[in-house]
Amino acid sequence: MSNLLLKVENVGIQFGGLKAVSGLNMDMHQGELIGLIGPNGAGKTTSFNMLTGVYKPTEGVITFDGKKTNNMSPHQVTKSGVSRTFQNIRLFKELSVLDNVKVANHSLAHHSVLSSILRLPSYFSGEAKMEQQSIEFLKIFGLDKYMHELAKNLPYGMQRRLEIARALAAKPKLLLLDEPAAGMNPQETHDLMELIALIREKFDLTILLIEHDMGLVMGICERIYVLDHGQLIAHGNPEDIRNNPKVIEAYLGEEVTG
Amino acid sequence: MEWLQQLINGISLGSIYALIALGYTMVYGIIKLINFAHGDVFMIGAFIGFLAIARWDLGFFPALLLAMVVCAILGVLIERIAYKRLRNATRIAALITAIGVSLLIEYTTIFFRGAQPEAYPDVISNKTFNFLGAQISMQSIMILSVSIVLMLILQFIVHKTKIGKAMRAVSYDVEAARLMGINVDNTISVTFAIGSALAGAAGVIFGVYYTKIDPLMGIIPGVKAFVAAVLGGIGIIPGAVAGGMVLGVVETVVSALGFSLWRDAAAFVILILILIFRPAGIFGKNTREKV
Amino acid sequence: MKKSKVFWIYVAVALVVYGIVEFLISNGNLDMYYSNLFITIAINVILAVSLHLVIGITGQFSIGHAGFLAVGAYISAIFTTNLGWPFPVALLIGAFVAAIAGLIVGIPTLRLKGDYLAIATLGFAEIIRIVFLNIDYVGGAAGMQVDYLTTWSYAFFAVLITIIVISNFTNSRHGRACIAVREDEIAADAMGINTTFYKVLAFAIGSFFAGLAGGLFSHNFFIIQPSQFGFLKSFDILIYVVLGGLGSLSGSIIAAILLTIISLYLQDFPETRMIIYSLVLIIVMLYRPSGLMGTKEVTDLFKFGKKSRGGNVNE
Numbered sequence: 001m002s003n004l005l006l007k008v009e010n011v012g013i014q015f016g017g018l019k020a021v022s023g024l025n026m027d028m029h030q031g032e033l034i035g036l037i038g039p040n041g042a043g044k045t046t047s048f049n050m051l052t053g054v055y056k057p058t059e060g061v062i063t064f065d066g067k068k069t070n071n072m073s074p075h076q077v078t079k080s081g082v083s084r085t086f087q088n089i090r091l092f093k094e095l096s097v098l099d100n101v102k103v104a105n106h107s108l109a110h111h112s113v114l115s116s117i118l119r120l121p122s123y124f125s126g127e128a129k130m131e132q133q134s135i136e137f138l139k140i141f142g143l144d145k146y147m148h149e150l151a152k153n154l155p156y157g158m159q160r161r162l163e164i165a166r167a168l169a170a171k172p173k174l175l176l177l178d179e180p181a182a183g184m185n186p187q188e189t190h191d192l193m194e195l196i197a198l199i200r201e202k203f204d205l206t207i208l209l210i211e212h213d214m215g216l217v218m219g220i221c222e223r224i225y226v227l228d229h230g231q232l233i234a235h236g237n238p239e240d241i242r243n244n245p246k247v248i249e250a251y252l253g254e255e256v257t258g
Numbered sequence: 259m260e261w262l263q264q265l266i267n268g269i270s271l272g273s274i275y276a277l278i279a280l281g282y283t284m285v286y287g288i289i290k291l292i293n294f295a296h297g298d299v300f301m302i303g304a305f306i307g308f309l310a311i312a313r314w315d316l317g318f319f320p321a322l323l324l325a326m327v328v329c330a331i332l333g334v335l336i337e338r339i340a341y342k343r344l345r346n347a348t349r350i351a352a353l354i355t356a357i358g359v360s361l362l363i364e365y366t367t368i369f370f371r372g373a374q375p376e377a378y379p380d381v382i383s384n385k386t387f388n389f390l391g392a393q394i395s396m397q398s399i400m401i402l403s404v405s406i407v408l409m410l411i412l413q414f415i416v417h418k419t420k421i422g423k424a425m426r427a428v429s430y431d432v433e434a435a436r437l438m439g440i441n442v443d444n445t446i447s448v449t450f451a452i453g454s455a456l457a458g459a460a461g462v463i464f465g466v467y468y469t470k471i472d473p474l475m476g477i478i479p480g481v482k483a484f485v486a487a488v489l490g491g492i493g494i495i496p497g498a499v500a501g502g503m504v505l506g507v508v509e510t511v512v513s514a515l516g517f518s519l520w521r522d523a524a525a526f527v528i529l530i531l532i533l534i535f536r537p538a539g540i541f542g543k544n545t546r547e548k549v
Numbered sequence: 550m551k552k553s554k555v556f557w558i559y560v561a562v563a564l565v566v567y568g569i570v571e572f573l574i575s576n577g578n579l580d581m582y583y584s585n586l587f588i589t590i591a592i593n594v595i596l597a598v599s600l601h602l603v604i605g606i607t608g609q610f611s612i613g614h615a616g617f618l619a620v621g622a623y624i625s626a627i628f629t630t631n632l633g634w635p636f637p638v639a640l641l642i643g644a645f646v647a648a649i650a651g652l653i654v655g656i657p658t659l660r661l662k663g664d665y666l667a668i669a670t671l672g673f674a675e676i677i678r679i680v681f682l683n684i685d686y687v688g689g690a691a692g693m694q695v696d697y698l699t700t701w702s703y704a705f706f707a708v709l710i711t712i713i714v715i716s717n718f719t720n721s722r723h724g725r726a727c728i729a730v731r732e733d734e735i736a737a738d739a740m741g742i743n744t745t746f747y748k749v750l751a752f753a754i755g756s757f758f759a760g761l762a763g764g765l766f767s768h769n770f771f772i773i774q775p776s777q778f779g780f781l782k783s784f785d786i787l788i789y790v791v792l793g794g795l796g797s798l799s800g801s802i803i804a805a806i807l808l809t810i811i812s813l814y815l816q817d818f819p820e821t822r823m824i825i826y827s828l829v830l831i832i833v834m835l836y837r838p839s840g841l842m843g844t845k846e847v848t849d850l851f852k853f854g855k856k857s858r859g860g861n862v863n864e
Contacts, residue, residue: 054739073738074739075738075744079741083740083741086739092728094844099728116717116723127721130722167740292664292668344834348838349664351834361784361826361827365827485668485672520679523676526672526675527676529668534660
């Protein structure tokens, strides 16, 4: 197998007295597409928040690309190569579609505050480079036509796509997608999955996906981790997961067929 | 017994802060708004009390009651006219409206009667007696007992009555309270009425104790009472009382040590320290934003 | 680049306005009353634009801007009046010290949000005021005599520099980062923006220019007193930014100009002025909470077919 990108060892977090997640163990290798599933309130988004530095784990170690990221702040984690989308879309609503992507392209150019204020040549070259790169990302997602629209004016499905485009502009090695297909119709979901496959190829990405749509997860993920009540209850390929009695029990009442 | 004396002075001042802070904390607890105009309701209370005592020859208690009633009505009017439309507005819009209402009350008062101060008449005897070497005035005792009685009544209303239960429900979750059949608008109005009545009482007590009132008198005690509310943990009723007392005693001690010009700074230093190190206040629980 | 052409046209127009006013003043066509009005407008525009960067662009609700105005006013006055330094140098020193004060206030408080940040900045501004009140060297409550040095030329070029710096800053990757913080701090952080750095930076730049305005302010009266820098002064500045439209540079400039003129005409009726002010504030918040211009700029009104704002190079 190719090299290890992310290693999560015995990670957990407590809020007050409540253990939201505990004893989480995961590893992800370069180029994998992995699913993270579980019933509502299982701790999936909390795990994402720990992986991206939004929450500091109270136990365990997260190692990304050889570096311990436990105590990094979110922007440091992002700079080290982890980028994400949010379950409840968090775009910069009053900024244009193009500017949303440019914000994530922040570290692409290096012109300083002084250079910006004095309009030195590095400002013009830097901004031009950011603009050109951002438009390229928008083109991949078919959003370049709308680049001067405000993000809040895009239809829902496109907002989801823009969020992925923005996450991609931050140049991640590991992309975390939090329910990217939530609220989409089957056709949109299908298109989105093709798009995810495409960017994975094109940018040599490793992807971790939280998703409620079981069919979708079973269909595209190579391996799946299952959380329930903050604990990892199963881990394996889709076939194993589908037949795992613990998983079936956790989802009792929900369908685990794909 | 210099220190006992200072402690008594501090508690007297603190009970005024506490009465104002209660209104802040109740309103913040229920609609998450810093009601900047609250300090001005306190000022109006002081003036109503003054008119009642000096012009209409009422005694202390009738004047106190009248000030409370007028302030309760004023509080409800402010809420209905200005704040009600802002329930779903941004925090900045709500805060700026509150600042606007505050300025409006202050300058309308100045417009009608001028900015000159007014001397409060004596309604409670100045008799003092000796307690372990400290001089305690009748006024101090009166202030403290009135404050305690009002706080006990408030505690009773919040915990033992139906409207109190409604208030707690709305502050916990507005939507859920609405679905349970609670009349949210009325509950919020009652909260404003009670909070404003307490501020009105504080105004009369302030006038009696410090003898000088003016139209801009509400600004500083208003901000300090907010500090007291934050100190105790905003939204928590016993917290506001404790915060008010602590602030009153600290200020008195700072003055007694000979730094009276720095007295006002003490409150803000406390505020900033508490915001930085324990933003939930003494009695509060830390909460985190949901991502 | 088309952009830089537009920029130079604005600068040229501004210089023409400057030339006309300067000509009228030096020829004696404009008396003290009017030249003073122009200087006051300039000072208020600087204050509005500097607070616009903090509140409108970065979304950090500071209501203690008068504190930094006070720092600039006192520090520059000490350097000219007490130490005899040249005025422009003293202006810069005042602005730098105000920026440092901004860092000292901003680093601990900017991790607070919304209402709490507002109250903390208000508290800090009061502490600054009380500090000046207690320093005998600057006259305490009685105030400090200051040389009359502010001229229309100083005021004008200070405004020009303030607007250019803040608008160039806004239209760069740094300004975009600040807007991202305003729009959604958590998302900005997740996109690799060092949110703390940008909040503090915007706050320090805002404080710098408030300090610059302070220097012009103190040398435009013969005396300064701590009581001039209280809550009310902070609220005045806040009103420019809010009425102009949070996020709109030109909106805050227009509001500052209009309100300064209105205040001048109402200066004999201070209560009426404050009543009108507060009513306008309440009514605008209730019926048009985004202010006069929203986040739009005057330049957007002349552009069709292309909607871009706040942080676009092509603007």
